[in-house]
């Protein structure tokens with residue numbers, strides 16, 4: 317059976333959910349083989365095996381943690397040359413995409429990024445589904461040269477001494493408290509200019525916490541400094557695809573939609589019945605968010 321390389325994403329000893337998604341996807345095409353860089357493989361392996369990884373290639377050198385992307389791209393290139401996998405899967409994070417691009421150059425292969433689905437084509441080769449032009453068009457693409465490399469949107473030796481590129485000189489822990497990671501969360505509650513300010517935005521956090529959700533924001537909010545930029549959803553922010561996306565006081569501009577329209581279920585709360593977000597929403601509430609959200613919080617509290 318063909319081997320499918322899956323690059324593991326992990327941090328602070330924890331395997332990121334996207335790794336399991338990639339392993340699950342890999343099983344459609346062959347035998348998943350996880351590529352693990354840096355320490356922590358021993359703790360991470362059982363989880364990967366549970367999702368169907370047939371083996372884990374470990375490059376446990378701590379230097380993988382100290383450099384940005386170059387060693388990982390070189391490691392994958394070596395594995396592509398030695399193992400001739402049918403497909404390489406990486407997470408469509410900023411780091412994952414850069415590794416994938418470098419790997420494509422090193423191996424003379426085709427790369428598909430921001431795939432939202434991957435299915436076998438008539439000849440069994442992977443066909444990626446991508447949502448482009450701000451989500452207005454869905455395209456299906458296939459790699460025609462080399463080993464297909466695919467960076468999937470969220471939701472795997474020996475090392476040579478040729479480390480190059482930028483060195484990580486310090487790490488800053490993202491400020492997100494106990495909330496799930498925005499790009500990995502099952503539920504995202506996002507607030508827009510309708511919240512009226514940093515204080516008003518607090519109600520978005522309250523709802524997110526009641527639902528165990530991540531907090532997102534429109535660019536109007538982050539540009540105004542009401543909430544940090546790392547939480548911006550949209551064309552120039554994060555792309556999310558949760559099971560449930562709640563857009564509260566957000567008009568639904570095309571640039572915002574580009575980052576959330578592949579969400580499974582979209583709920584909008586807006587006082588303007590003509591707001592474009594309602595064209596996209598599965599469920600909509602027309603009303604003042606400061607009246608609707610407290611009622612929602614009461615209902616959630618009753619059910620707990």
Ligand SMILES: Cc1cc2nc3c(=O)[nH]c(=O)nc-3n(C[C@H](O)[C@H](O)[C@H](O)COP(=O)(O)OP(=O)(O)OC[C@H]3O[C@@H](n4cnc5c(N)ncnc54)[C@H](O)[C@@H]3O)c2cc1C
Pocket residue numbers: 507508509510511533534535536537548549550551552553554564565566567568569570571572575585586587588591603604605606
């Ligand atoms: C190149 C470019 C890139 C961009 N990238 C992004 C991006 O990544 N992400 C992004 O979000 N935007 C992006 N934008 C900006 C985008 O065009 C919009 O300006 C922005 O999304 C608007 O944010 P908003 O919906 O919060 O604000 P508004 O458009 O002002 O909408 C506020 C909404 O809140 C509603 N409202 C007001 N008060 C209440 C209330 N009390 N209760 C309920 N509803 C209420 C209003 O009816 C309105 O629909 C980009 C723009 C450009 C040009």
